[in-house]
Amino acid sequence: MDNDKGPFYYSNHHELNQSSFPFFMDNHHSTLENFQGFFDPSLHGNSMDCNTLSRPFDLSCNSTSEVIDENYKKHISAGDLTMISENHSILNSSLSSSSNEADQVVTEEDSAKSKKDKQPKECEEDGDHEKSKKENKTKKKEKKAREARFAFLTKSEVDHLEDGYRWRKYGQKAVKNSPYPRSYYRCTTQKCNVKKRVERSFEDPSTVITTYEGQHNHHCPTTLRGNAITMFSSPSLFGSTSIGPSFPQDFLAQLLPSYNNQYFRNHHEQNQNTMLFHNQNQQLQFPRDNGLLQDLLPSFQGRQKP
DNA sequence: CGAGTTTGACCTGCGC
């Protein structure tokens, strides 16, 4: 994988298992397996800013939501897991089923293999399908920046997890080397081009891999924000001194209603006592720090690419 | 009847 622009290159031979995956959700046991591990500065020797990961998520659900930063719309290759770092870098690891989830690359890059990003709709609305095809061909050289993607694993028996948004399935494909198909969804809201892919891990069939692409430009239809914010900001939940002043509540508040509210819906009651951040006495601080890439995924051995 | 799903065909990029 080309990585000329990225300051960091991570070998794909280092293990990235579920415990090092940024958001490993376990709906059955009412835990977010890796939130604590992911944010825990004692594990990573450093910490991260709330904005680091909130960017690729739906900001429009937040009352303080703002214009999408074009700098985050970097190309990434198909089938990649992406996280956006504070300094606009992208952590990028392959999730394609043809590759192993434990055999991943983390890199900042503008992907050279940005696949087609079709824009035929405008053309087809005039009913001239052939014309649109031709125009499409002429446009293919104008590689449009692929939307940022963000993927996470969820332990669930349900493939398509409720996340508060309405999705229309527009495709399903068999995935190579996997008995489980990959489903393609598009946000049903007009002019919202957010997509997501859902597939089940063939290595761990209890795990669903959900990949979001793009950012919603509308409010979450069925937000559970209130619950999420209450829970995450509750001193009784985390302990009044356990959360540092820069605890990414905004990030979590943005994240959870959109991406995990089934979790809350189903387990809200028990979650009040059992959920999230196993070690609640941990000091959690997230100073703004650009040197975060090496710290995010400690199982990787990052190195400067020559 | 509208919204969502299914599914085969098609398009595109990439590796050989």
Place this chain on the structure above:
DNA sequence: GCGCAGGTCAAACTCG
């Protein structure tokens, strides 16, 4: 150039 795999389209279908 060819084949493969990922991604998308769109007609047919299902469902409420």
